[in-house]
Amino acid sequence: MKPVNIYALTRPASCELQSRMEKQMSGRGRALRIKAWETEGLRLFSKRLTDISPDACSLEFYYSFTMSKLGKEFDLLRVNDDFIVNIELKSGNVTDEAVRNQLLQNRYYLSTLGRGMYFYTFISGRDRLVRLSNSGRLVDCTFEELYSLLEKQDNCLDSDIESLFQEDKYLISPVTDPGRFLRQEYFLTSQQRDIRKQILKNIGEGHMLQGFTGLPGTGKTILLYDLAMQLSRRNPVCLFHFASRKAELKELDARLKRIDFYFCDGKSLPEISKEYAAIFVDEGHDMGKEAYSKILALSKALKAPVIISYDNLDCVSEAEREGFGAPVIEAAEDFRSFHLTNRIRLNKELSTFLRTLLSSSKIHRRDYPNVSVEYGNDAAEAGRLLENYRNRGYEYISGSVTGREFDKVVMLLDDSFYYDEEGFLRSRGSATDGERNRIMELFHGLSRAKEKIALVIRGNLKLTEQIYMILQK
Numbered sequence: 001m002k003p004v005n006i007y008a009l010t011r012p013a014s015c016e017l018q019s020r021m022e023k024q025m026s027g028r029g030r031a032l033r034i035k036a037w038e039t040e041g042l043r044l045f046s047k048r049l050t051d052i053s054p055d056a057c058s059l060e061f062y063y064s065f066t067m068s069k070l071g072k073e074f075d076l077l078r079v080n081d082d083f084i085v086n087i088e089l090k091s092g093n094v095t096d097e098a099v100r101n102q103l104l105q106n107r108y109y110l111s112t113l114g115r116g117m118y119f120y121t122f123i124s125g126r127d128r129l130v131r132l133s134n135s136g137r138l139v140d141c142t143f144e145e146l147y148s149l150l151e152k153q154d155n156c157l158d159s160d161i162e163s164l165f166q167e168d169k170y171l172i173s174p175v176t177d178p179g180r181f182l183r184q185e186y187f188l189t190s191q192q193r194d195i196r197k198q199i200l201k202n203i204g205e206g207h208m209l210q211g212f213t214g215l216p217g218t219g220k221t222i223l224l225y226d227l228a229m230q231l232s233r234r235n236p237v238c239l240f241h242f243a244s245r246k247a248e249l250k251e252l253d254a255r256l257k258r259i260d261f262y263f264c265d266g267k268s269l270p271e272i273s274k275e276y277a278a279i280f281v282d283e284g285h286d287m288g289k290e291a292y293s294k295i296l297a298l299s300k301a302l303k304a305p306v307i308i309s310y311d312n313l314d315c316v317s318e319a320e321r322e323g324f325g326a327p328v329i330e331a332a333e334d335f336r337s338f339h340l341t342n343r344i345r346l347n348k349e350l351s352t353f354l355r356t357l358l359s360s361s362k363i364h365r366r367d368y369p370n371v372s373v374e375y376g377n378d379a380a381e382a383g384r385l386l387e388n389y390r391n392r393g394y395e396y397i398s399g400s401v402t403g404r405e406f407d408k409v410v411m412l413l414d415d416s417f418y419y420d421e422e423g424f425l426r427s428r429g430s431a432t433d434g435e436r437n438r439i440m441e442l443f444h445g446l447s448r449a450k451e452k453i454a455l456v457i458r459g460n461l462k463l464t465e466q467i468y469m470i471l472q473k
Contacts, residue, residue: 001161002027003060003078007050010043024064032064041124048122048129048143049150059150061087062161063370071190078150079164083116085150092125093216096138100121103132113164118149174225176404179227183207192223195338202336203278209286209296209332211308214340215351216447221282224309224342228280232258235277237304240264240295242286243338246454269294276304284310286440287327299339315358315390316439317424350453354446356470358439361423368471372454375464382458385437389454392437397445409449411442415460 004025015034037341049056050310062077076087086106090099103119110117119132120141131141157164174181188196199210214220223395224239231237238260241249253261260278261271267288279299281287287310288296312326330337354367372389376382390396395406414426416438427438446453457464 001155003158003161004091004311005058005060005061005330006042006063006076007046007057007059008047009063010039011152015039026063035378037091038089039089041122044124045087045122047090049147052143052147056147056150058412060156060158065161067109067165070187072105072187074106078153079115079161080153081153083113083118083153084110084113085118085153086110086120088119088121088123090123092123092162095420096130097285099369099432100136100138103138103350104136107132108185108187108201118147120146131375133276148152153197173221173250173405174252178255180387181222181252181259186226188223188226189219191340192219192226195340196227196230198338199307200230203231207334207336208299208305209334210305210338211281211310211329211338212338212340213310213312213326215355216444217351220309220311220340221334224280224282224307227307228259228278231278236260236274237278237280238272238274238276239280239282240269242281242283264291267291270296272298275462276302278306279306281308281310284308284329285313287325287328289328292332296332298300305469311443313440313443315355316443317420317426318420319424331386332360347450349377350446350449353453353470354443356426357446357467358443359423359468360419360425360470370452371471372452373464373467373471374454375457376459382412385456386412389456394452394454395448397448405448405450408449408452409446409453410454410456411445412456412458413442413460413463416459419463419466 002025004022009018009025012021014168014321015036018039019034019413020032022028022034047058049059060078062074062079063076064073065077066073066284075089076085077087086103088099088102088106092243099121103121106119107117118131121131122129128145129140129143131143131146133139158409172180172186180186195212199212202210212220212223228237228239236258240262242264249263259273260276262272264270266288267290279295279302281295298304308325308329310329318327329335346368347365349368350369353365353371374385376385386396389408390409392408394408394410396410397413398412418426418428420426425442444463455467
């Protein structure tokens with residue numbers, strides 16, 4: 001996306017023509033739906049600047065730029081190596097507090113660029129220009145002041161602005177970054193906010209059992225913890241973990257006294273003797289029927305709502321997940337489920353490969369430039385290949401790492417892995433008592449990757465050939 005000349009954009013009176021013009025100027029993939037009030041506000045803003053100097057008619061801004069994965073939008077942005085100018089446009093029916101909160105949020109998102117920052121809002125219905133001070137207050141200012149700042153901003157960026165924004169900088173895990181979570185240095189996506197609003201509304205209406213699912217990287221954990229923080233403001237809540245997170249959660253457990261953490265295996269729960277206002281379940285896909293029944297009984301006894309975060313795992317064979325996870329959770333009476341679809345961490349390429357790897361009957365014909373697969377005849381050869389990947393910055397995962405993320409991940413598949421008649425990846429003996437399901441380990445391990453995935457296959461030539469059928473059209 002490129003910047004547009006806002007003076008030129010606001011010359012036509014037709015919103016439809018402006019929309020086409022903006023698409024051509026910015027190079028965005030599809031045309032914006034520009035409303036009349038937006039055009040009027042932008043036209044008046046441009047006029048105020050050109051009244052000061054005719055040279056203002058050449059000013060260019062990134063218009064209506066959106067960080068797609070987060071749903072975060074900026075009305076006007078102007079960027080050079082030294083500083084950023086952000087201007088938001090309002091029609092008039094807005095409070096100072098709402099204006100201030102938006103600019104503070106914008107300051108958070110733009111702070112990762114490591115440049116000076118200036119934030120303004122133009123309220124066209126009142127012909128009022130305000131700026132955000134360094135201390136976070138709203139201050140009335142003049143267009144002369146703004147134009148003077150814009151004059152100093154030379155050699156502005158005129159190429160794709162998307163290259164500046166690495167969205168994972170704004171995404172934190174309460175497990176691996178408890179400090180930032182407790183300081184509330186995070187923002188939910190628009191979809192997460194919508195689901196949070198609906199869950200809280202349902203609780204207010206007396207619905208006791210809800211949950212949300214989604215692919216890895218859609219932001220389930222931060223949404224669950226955000227809800228737990230909200231509902232723990234007046235009364236304590238508890239949070240059950242069905243994953244190996246005790247070590248990772250040690251700091252958060254020590255610092256966050258409003259939430260009691262309980263660490264569980266898939267079959268049982270610890271004894272609970274306290275009163276809680278709400279019950280939260282993380283990694284619910286690892287929860288079995290017995291543990292789930294106890295949670296429902298606890299909810300009934302305490303009259304406390306239950307909110308569950310879980311993976312659907314429909315790409316894993318039913319035989320590998322029988323008796324626990326989504327089918328058990330969703331079968332409960334009056335369970336209300338929500339589905340997160342926006343992939344924040346795991347990109348589309350890696351997500352598609354992972355799901356196709358686990359269920360090869362649903363082959364997606366596409367390229368996978370960030371996936372590598374290598375074969376070793378025995379343990380020694382496979383070990384050398386793994387070491388090569390570790391030397392190139394790959395994290396070798398051989399167990400549970402739920403809650404942690406890595407740029408590059410490599411995992412080992414041995415001769416116990418095979419595809420069954422239905423095309424599902426299976427592992428012989430993976431569901432034995434006392435041993436975590438190896439397919440689940442593979443799923444959750446590879447889903448920790450943000451950029452690249454590698455597989456080293458040991459002594460399983462048939463599997464290697466089958467995976468290459470996935471990789472290459």
